[in-house]
Amino acid sequence: MRAALDAVVAQVRAHPVAAFLLVFALFPFLAPYHALATQVLIHGLFALGFNLLYGYTGLLSFGHAAYYGLGAYGTGIALARLGWSSLWAGLAAGVGLALVGGAVIGFFCLRRRGIYFAMLTLAFAQLLYFIGFHLKEWTGGDDGLRGIPALPLTLGPLALPLDTSLRFYYFALALVTLAVAALRRILDSPFGAVLEAIRENTARAVACGYDVTRVKLLSFVFSAGFAGLAGALDALRLTVVPIEALYWTTSGQVVIMTLLGGAGTFFGPFVGAAAFLVLEDRLAVITESWPLVIGAIFVLFVLFLPQGLWGTLLQRLAPRGAARPAPAASVAGARPSAP
Amino acid sequence: MLEGTAAALAAQAFTGLVLGGIFVLLAIGLSLIFGLMTVVNFAHGALYMLGAYFGFFLLGLTGSFWVALALAPLMVGVLGLGIERFMVRRLYGRSVDDPLLLTFGLSLVFVEAARVIWGKTGLTLDPPRALAGFVDLGFVVFPTYRLFVIGVTAAVLLGLWLFLARTNVGLVIRAGSRDPLMVRALGIDVGRVWLLVFGLGAALAGLAGILAGPMRGVYAEMGVTIIIESFVVVVVGGMGSLTGAVVAGLLIGEVVSLTTFFAPKLADIVVFLVMAAVLLLRPSGLFGEAGLLE
Numbered sequence: 001m002r003a004a005l006d007a008v009v010a011q012v013r014a015h016p017v018a019a020f021l022l023v024f025a026l027f028p029f030l031a032p033y034h035a036l037a038t039q040v041l042i043h044g045l046f047a048l049g050f051n052l053l054y055g056y057t058g059l060l061s062f063g064h065a066a067y068y069g070l071g072a073y074g075t076g077i078a079l080a081r082l083g084w085s086s087l088w089a090g091l092a093a094g095v096g097l098a099l100v101g102g103a104v105i106g107f108f109c110l111r112r113r114g115i116y117f118a119m120l121t122l123a124f125a126q127l128l129y130f131i132g133f134h135l136k137e138w139t140g141g142d143d144g145l146r147g148i149p150a151l152p153l154t155l156g157p158l159a160l161p162l163d164t165s166l167r168f169y170y171f172a173l174a175l176v177t178l179a180v181a182a183l184r185r186i187l188d189s190p191f192g193a194v195l196e197a198i199r200e201n202t203a204r205a206v207a208c209g210y211d212v213t214r215v216k217l218l219s220f221v222f223s224a225g226f227a228g229l230a231g232a233l234d235a236l237r238l239t240v241v242p243i244e245a246l247y248w249t250t251s252g253q254v255v256i257m258t259l260l261g262g263a264g265t266f267f268g269p270f271v272g273a274a275a276f277l278v279l280e281d282r283l284a285v286i287t288e289s290w291p292l293v294i295g296a297i298f299v300l301f302v303l304f305l306p307q308g309l310w311g312t313l314l315q316r317l318a319p320r321g322a323a324r325p326a327p328a329a330s331v332a333g334a335r336p337s338a339p
Numbered sequence: 340m341l342e343g344t345a346a347a348l349a350a351q352a353f354t355g356l357v358l359g360g361i362f363v364l365l366a367i368g369l370s371l372i373f374g375l376m377t378v379v380n381f382a383h384g385a386l387y388m389l390g391a392y393f394g395f396f397l398l399g400l401t402g403s404f405w406v407a408l409a410l411a412p413l414m415v416g417v418l419g420l421g422i423e424r425f426m427v428r429r430l431y432g433r434s435v436d437d438p439l440l441l442t443f444g445l446s447l448v449f450v451e452a453a454r455v456i457w458g459k460t461g462l463t464l465d466p467p468r469a470l471a472g473f474v475d476l477g478f479v480v481f482p483t484y485r486l487f488v489i490g491v492t493a494a495v496l497l498g499l500w501l502f503l504a505r506t507n508v509g510l511v512i513r514a515g516s517r518d519p520l521m522v523r524a525l526g527i528d529v530g531r532v533w534l535l536v537f538g539l540g541a542a543l544a545g546l547a548g549i550l551a552g553p554m555r556g557v558y559a560e561m562g563v564t565i566i567i568e569s570f571v572v573v574v575v576g577g578m579g580s581l582t583g584a585v586v587a588g589l590l591i592g593e594v595v596s597l598t599t600f601f602a603p604k605l606a607d608i609v610v611f612l613v614m615a616a617v618l619l620l621r622p623s624g625l626f627g628e629a630g631l632l633e
Contacts, residue, residue, distance in 0.1 A: 060436040119570040127611035295447030
């Protein structure tokens with residue numbers, strides 16, 4: 001039994017992208033309903049982007065709503081306001097805007113290290129929220145950006161309407177799988193090794209001669225790109241961009257999802273997104289005050305289960321003597337001054 | 340015409356001083372807690388909100404604004420003591436991000452709890468009759484209550500300064516924010532000082548909340564925007580610097596207030612532009628020492 005389990009774990013570790021595709025190809029039939037499955041997929045991607053920065057680079061951003069929102073508005077404005085007629089061009093506009101936003105805001109935020117970083121990312125995201133709020137002609141302001149057309153998926157001469165939730169799910173799955181593969185590629189590269197070196201010991205990474213600020217900025221921009229793709233997909237899914245896309249609650253949600261699943265683990269963000277959204281879905285039926293329950297659960301996780309659901313599971317499953325999974329960022333870098 | 344504009348401008352500048360005072364009370368608490376424990380208290384905005392709601396509750400219970408003004412900050416302070424003692428304390432020795440995550444979770448819980456207990460619609464908190472009118476300052480007629488807020492803020496700042504500069508506990512707090520390891524090596528129980536400072540910071544947030552309540556209304560989300568602005572104040576002033584918190588708090592208060600007068604649409608945004616400018620020109624803040632506490 002244990003041997004079979006170890007074999008499965010080893011296979012998943014060796015082929016994470018294939019494992020991801022397999023699980024999520026079946027996921028709509030396991031989730032309570034299709035729309036929820038798509039939501040898990042897209043928010044999992046959002047959390048994946050956040051996790052690259054927090055879990056793997058050790059930078060806690062409290063403003064990832066900015067890049068998710070830029071992705072959503074970039075796509076939404078291209079399709080609804082500028083009248084672009086290609087799904088791909090619309091997606092590219094969203095991701096491109098998020099990348100640019102990530103580069104500019106990342107440049108500012110990385111001027112301060114440590115705990116300032118979290119506060120600065122939050123402040124810049126709030127700045128974008130207010131800008132979005134006031135630019136009514138472009139964003140729709142308080143009412144949200146409406147009228148995003150449901151364009152068909154075009155590949156060369158082929159055109160496939162994305163008119164059912166299941167079709168849209170598999171379209172999103174294709175893109176999210178590419179993103180997952182891209183993340184795997186980033187983490188397996190020498191660049192990925194430098195990211196983890198920075199997380200574990202920034203001073204040592206500097207001493208090794210790495211341009212730490214540049215590496216952090218690149219990680220920030222990649223992270224913003226993933227978040228932007230998630231926002232762009234959500235704009236297509238909902239055909240509307242609510243102003244809350246840029247609000248700090250969106251930033252908070254992605255933090256909660258990632259921590260619930262397990263920061264610094266490859267699948268943690270998706271596990272966390274699923275846990276959060278299913279919990280929200282179930283709780284909302286019972287009580288209006290579901291944020292109270294989710295907030296309390298989050299507090300308990302920070303206190304007692306900092307490695308999250310997936311991180312804890314990985315630790316339990318790790319064969320003795322074998323390399324353990326990367327620890328959650330929260331256990332790395334303890335302060336010397338604390339008791 | 341010109342005279343009217345000047346009077347309106349003066350009134351707006353005074354309003355900026357009031358808003359700045361609220362920022363200062365919040366930023367000093369944040370800065371003290373951060374300076375000593377490297378903990379960013381995300382729940383500070385929620386404690387501010389609870390200060391206003393506790394004030395509303397106590398006013399209803401006792402009928403006296405003065406009792407509410409004295410007791411609400413104390414209640415928030417006690418809550419702060421509990422948060423440090425039973426939650427934040429467990430996280431010392433883990434990453435500096437963990438207390439931030441914890442207090443973020445707590446702020447969600449507090450805001451939602453306030454909605455459950457006091458309802459979703461905002462409440463009004465009436466100032467006492469003695470402070471209800473207006474005072475003619477010669478160049479401008481100003482609400483008495485706002486003058487009172489400026490006075491309370493100044494008095495609290497003076498008291499705080501005396502406490503930090505003249506008492507033994509204040510000495511330990513200042514020493515602890517410089518070099519906690521050395522303070523411990525001298526045989527001082529820093530844990531108790533941390534507990535005290537967390538409670539003190541929370542009480543200041545509660546005080547800011549009940550003071551702001553009659554001016555800005557009492558609602559569950561009232562702490563959200565102001566905590567982000569207070570973060571900006573702390574970044575602009577230089578984290579851990581109390582002088583910086585005071586100067587930057589008043590500065591941001593004035594900037595927001597005057598922008599509201601000249602270009603209302605920019606008022607939400609200008610805070611962040613100031614922050615971006617300070618980050619570019621003086622990354623460690625106006626009064627921060629480069630490399631300190633990072």
